[in-house]
Amino acid sequence: MPDLETDVLVAGAGPAGLLLAAELALAGVRTTIAERLPERPPYCRGFNLNARSLDLLARRGLAEGLVAEGHRVPHAPVTGLPGPLLLDGTATGHPFSLGIPQTRVEEVLEARARELGVEIRRDHEVRSFTRSADGVTAQIHNGQTIRARYLVGCDGGRSTVRKQAGIGFPGVDARWYALLGDVECELPYGPSAGPDGRSVFVIPRPGYVRIVVREDDPPSDKNTPVTLERLQAQVDAVLGRHVELRAPRWLSRFGDAARLAERYRSGRVLLAGDAAHIHPPAGAIGVNVALDDAFNLGWKLAAVVRGTAPEGLLDTYHDERHAAGERILANTRAQVALEEAGAEPWADLMRRVAAHPAGNRALAEIITGLDACYAMGGHPWLGRLAPDVPVTVSGRPTHLAALLHAGCPVLVDLTGAFAAWSSAVEVVHAASPSTSDIEAMLLRPDGHAAWVGTPGSGDAGLAEAVHRWIGDVPVPATA
Ligand SMILES: Cc1cc2nc3c(=O)[nH]c(=O)nc-3n(C[C@H](O)[C@H](O)[C@H](O)COP(=O)(O)OP(=O)(O)OC[C@H]3O[C@@H](n4cnc5c(N)ncnc54)[C@H](O)[C@@H]3O)c2cc1C
The missing domain is CATH 3.40.30.120 (Glutaredoxin)
Known part of the structure; x- marks a missing residue:
């Protein structure tokens, strides 16, 4: 006998898992989240919601409160272009990016999920699962078992669910790694260049700064914890002088690997968010794509669980979001290539396109996903998000x-x-x-x-x- 029976088990309480669970519960589906961590970490990864996310959240009445709390910026973040991409005139009801901590977005989504009846079990790491004809039984690290009709892996880039389901994750390995440190220091905001032209980037955050610097000679095991000494040595090496870093809140490492799950669905097991795709950190898009996946999957899975729609509806989740994932990988890799291309003629051409108002608008829609159109053919509005008229x-x-x-x-x-x-x-x-x-x-x-x-x-x-x-x-x- 399992310790718990539910309709849908969601592994992971990040943005994807929380929004998905809330969507399922809104449709009356019994949903449980198993989250590995006992509590939300004290650091914050992302700091923005883009126009596409706000448009989607507005379809559930969730955007207004977030917009009232956040800080509006009239452009979309982009890497490799000299200026930001203006959102003025793009196809959105929210022509701005919203500066808001990812942790705050997660709090709002968690409150909604709980209000709608989702059970969130923290300190519950999904270690493995077995399948049967009508369900999936997940083994939790503490020895418990949870049986569900469907399991959704929203458990991040190193997804246990994806690996256990045997879903391939093809793509390209990282060519470089960067160190990240949320610290205090006297460096000015923006890039600080050293004698050989390499830079340390300093991003203002509430009460501290985020330092980002490319890492020389990363360890062979990329999970090796980053220490303050390691970050300090790298910053000093790039700047050619000592600048003291203090009060570390979060130290981490990231690279430019890009991978996409072969299938977003394997029978009764599905993937959403970082579990389905990882990409270079360009255009600050990760949270936004995770929410987009969850919003696409939630109503479809709910309809199948409730028996009102056939199983085949779930395949449209793969068709639509895998294609979107391919575009995200291409867009983020292109931004990194643009940044690295310097004065290459094609990069110069792209920058001139971006300087043109129509080019700027088109790029903003592509990079934020505002151009999303699920293949249905026919009328120009078919497959597109209907405007909020x-x-x-x-x-x-x-x-x-x-x-x-x-x-x-x-x-x-x-x-x-x-x-x-x-x-x-x-x-x-x-x-x-x-x-x-x-x-x-x-x-x-x-x-x-x-x-x-x-x-x-x-x-x-x-x-x-x-x-x-x-x-x-x-x-x-x-x-
Ligand atoms: C430094 C940094 C800055 C970023 N900045 C931005 C930004 O500005 N804008 C943006 O949009 N994105 C940003 N991102 C990306 C963004 O943080 C991720 O893309 C986003 O969190 C993905 O959401 P998710 O729900 O798919 O996965 P996650 O947020 O990773 O959530 C996965 C959850 O699953 C849990 N989990 C893992 N394994 C298991 C298991 N076996 N069982 C149960 N639970 C498990 C984890 O503890 C975690 O809570 C940034 C990322 C980094 C690293």
Whole structure:
């Protein structure tokens, strides 16, 4: 007998695991998180949410509170270009990056997950698991077992779940490593160059600074702990003088390896976030991609667990997010290559493209993932995140994103001709001044458009879209 039975076991309480669990619980699925650490670490890795993440979180009413707490910056972080990428005019309801500690985002997501009934078991490391026809049984380091219908590895780049599932993680090894130290010191913010042109980067953080410096001769075991002495020696070597580093809060090492899981799904085992992809630290994208994965998977897995959608819906998670992962790896590697290219002609060309307002906008959308479009073909809005336009519902002004707060698919009916579809999906009769060439739109719970009705097309293709994305529900006889 297992010590606990649940519908979905999520390994890891990082951004991916917490948002995924909250999404599953919102849909009424019994969800448990097993997290290796007894408590959240005292240091903070990431410090931003990008425009795409804010757009997604807004579909659950979660962006507003975070935006009120954070610090808005009107551009997207990028590596290798002389200036930032302006977000003005890009396809987003949030044309800014939000400066906010990753730990704070995790706190907000954890509070939501708990509120919705997720059980979070800390100090529970998933060591291995066995599969059966109808579930997965995970062995926890303390000898307990947890049985679930599905297991999702949100357990970071060194994912035990990915390795135990036998999912390949092809890619490229790191060519360089950098040391990171959250310390106090007298160096000015920004890059400080040494006599041979190499630099130490100093990033301001609340009450301390983050030092980043390339590491000469990294140890063969990259898990060897970084000491203050090691970081101090490297900083002094690069600067050619001694600058004292004090009060270390966090010392670490990272590299530019890029790897992508071969499959995001292996039967009843799935992967999300860093467990599915690692990439160079360019464009400050990791938390954001983790949230994007979780948002894509949550409603699909919930529908399959609840039996309203067929298993095949889970394969669209692999199709959509593996393709997104390929783009993230390509984008981050390209940024590093751009940084290293110096005065190469192609790099100069890219910088001139970025200096052009239209080029700047296009790059900002590519690098933040705002250009996300899941392959569905047809109308230009199909597969894209529907814009958060103002709409009027039952005489009350609201926004499209608010129609998705409950996490259910919605057929937005702008003509009143689709009422009969309420047997299959929630139909919201809305008025909008901004969508004159669209009569109706089927929105998936993640806000991506799954069907678009245009003048004269009636409900052609709607039944197929409903069956594909919602399941085998009754559709009107006229369809
Ligand atoms: C120095 C640094 C700076 C960064 N800056 C940014 C930034 O500015 N913006 C940005 O978007 N991203 C940034 N990132 C990347 C970002 O931190 C990660 O991409 C993000 O945390 C991934 O989220 P995740 O939920 O997939 O995994 P993680 O946050 O790694 O969470 C995985 C969780 O799983 C737990 N776990 C591991 N193994 C097990 C197991 N076997 N059983 C149970 N639990 C387990 C871990 O303890 C952890 O809590 C940065 C990363 C680093 C290292």
